[in-house]
Amino acid sequence: MKIIRSVGKAQKLSTQLHLAGKIIGFVPTMGYLHRGHLSLIKTARKKSDVVFVSIFVNPLQFGPNEDYTCYPRNFKRDEKLCRQEGVDCIFYPEVKELYPEGYSTYVNVDKITEILEGKIRPGHFKGVATVVLKLFNIIRPHFAVFGQKDAQQACVIKKMTEDLNLDLKIIVNPTVREQDGLAMSSRNVYLNTMQREDAFVLYKALKFAEKQIKVEQKIDLNSLKKQMFSLVKSKSTVTKIDYISFNNNRNLEPVESVKKIRKSEELLISLAVRFGNIRLIDNIVIKY
């Protein structure tokens, strides 16, 4: 397994692989890998000749009061896990390698970045889209694998790929969960024992909504949302609910009534909840 730290070397390797007719699969991550990331790597492994994983905590996607400096990092452990999964190359650049002094070009995907996570975290998706496009240009994969865990991110990347005519396929893998249903996340390590016990309420609220929608086809989504709020707020370590939202999973348009969802469309139910300084997100998708 190669570990590449420079843009030039990664581009050179990619060119050689393209010339040799190899299929390149790519999994972008911020490291501190868990089973969620590994599921994306497994998908890439199955579908490609060469698997690239990037490990880069992207400062551009963190707000000034967010956890960039204390975001968990452990490259040695990540390296071992990548080796075990049969990764061929880790791209592990330093910040100045991707953003040298004087860097001034950014990617902005309009509209769908103004709601949900984008509304709470201004500038977040500009940072995500910029780094992902840079990584796509450096590695030039035939496909890249993302997680449904970050549903809005997946939509933004798909939109950017379509709008900018990028020549690659975006694959979205299902969310991998802990036994109690908590979505795996690098940020889960911040949770103390009580917060960890309460954190499964995110999934519980989502499953509750899914069940209610399936039982009562004309359900009022506003009152369902209120019930979800109560359920989440019943946990003593929950300090704030940033949002609970119903959206069309394709274009993220808000869904006010289940009657408006057409056949073969998907309803995205998502939420963001704070436990003190720790902010967790989760979602489920209902297919129609």
Ligand code: AMP
């Ligand atoms: P991150 O390292 O948090 O930037 O995540 C890198 C990729 O892993 C993103 O595409 C995430 O959506 C995906 N991911 C994170 N957590 C999970 C999970 N629990 N299940 C599946 N994919 C995940």
